Amino acid sequence: FRQRKLREKAAAGAAASRGTLDQMLARIAAGAQSEVAVLVKADVQGSAEAIQATVLKLAHEEVKVRVLLSSVGQITESDVQLAKASNAVIVAFNVRATSQARELAQRDGVDIRYYSIIYQVADDIEQLVRGKIAPKHREKFLGYAEIRRVFEITKVGKVAGCYVTEGVVKRGCGVRLLRDNVVIHEGELSQLKRFKDDVKEVARNYECGLSFHGYNDLKEGDVVECFESELVPA
Incomplete structure (x- = not known):
């Protein structure tokens, strides 16, 4: 409801x-x-x-x-x-x-x-x-995840330990990293994990591990915005 x-x-x-x-x-x-x-x-x-x-x-x-x-x-x-x-x-x-x-x-x-x-x-x-x-690139908002901890993993780089605060995080979705509500990075996820398992999505109120293609400037308190995009005709 x-x-x-x-x-x-x-x-x-x-x-x-x-x-x-x-x-x-x-x-x-x-x-x-x-x-x-x-x-x-x-x-x-x-x-x-x-x-x-x-x-x-x-x-x-x-x-x-x-x-x-x-x-x-x-x-x-x-x-x-x-x-x-x-x-x-x-x-x-x-x-x-x-x-x-x-x-x-x-x-x-x-x-x-x-x-x-x-x-x-x-x-x-x-x-x-x-x-x-x-024409407008309409974004379908998927969810937000807050970075609670940042880990350094050998051969992987930095991994964000996150808590999904709203919606859902999906593997392959577009992501933006927000710091004080300012976009500091836009790109794609390279990994989405629950504990040690690769997963397709993680829902609200669950923890997950995220890493980003070619990007490592992660801090506790940053927010990950997840979305899907499509072009809407005029």
């Missing part, structure tokens, strides 16, 4: 977000809206400044681009509230929303778009300026 309620809540949030975005696009296409408002949050100041400069160049005679805020750090509830009040899209570059901000965005229909490549930001905002919605 609880899982069904969570799925219904997520679906309602997604519908609200898409509805708000569709309304904005319809107004732009009809000439009733002459501005696209954007709120930029990034992992470092240089990225925030580069994204701001890039999107401001995308304006044309009929539709302007306004950057409400360009700053560093995780997306907070106040960011979502500002975006809601201004009908803005939040551009998140290598950062994530807090759980409270994520829930508020779903409830209020605020569109948060996650990126790790600047030209993809430019492509999407350019489509919005034209009154169209860009």
Whole structure:
């Protein structure tokens, strides 16, 4: 029952977000809206400044681009509230929303778009300026695992002893390593274990061992975000 309620809540949030975005696009296409408002949050100041400069160049005679805020750090509830009040899209570059901000965005229909490549930001905002919605790499969120201990294993390297706090971790899924809600690495798992056994997945409230392809900068307290990705047509 609880899982069904969570799925219904997520679906309602997604519908609200898409509805708000569709309304904005319809107004732009009809000439009733002459501005696209954007709120930029990034992992470092240089990225925030580069994204701001890039999107401001995308304006044309009929539709302007306004950057409400360009700053560093995780997306907070106040960011979502500002975006809601201004009908803005939040551009998140290598950062994530807090759980409270994520829930508020779903409830209020605020569109948060996650990126790790600047030209993809430019492509999407350019489509919005034209009154169209860009194809979106929709991520299916799988789960979070918190790193509780880090082990050094001969011939393997560092292995993260984790506890799955939400959802599920699957072998072969995409992963991001978050430190203070900032993405410090994106890649793939090289191993997923329960005790000494290789497994296909590990569910919430269970421990597991994770290692990452070509990456060893692991610390206790880091969070592993697990996801699957698919391209959604416009």
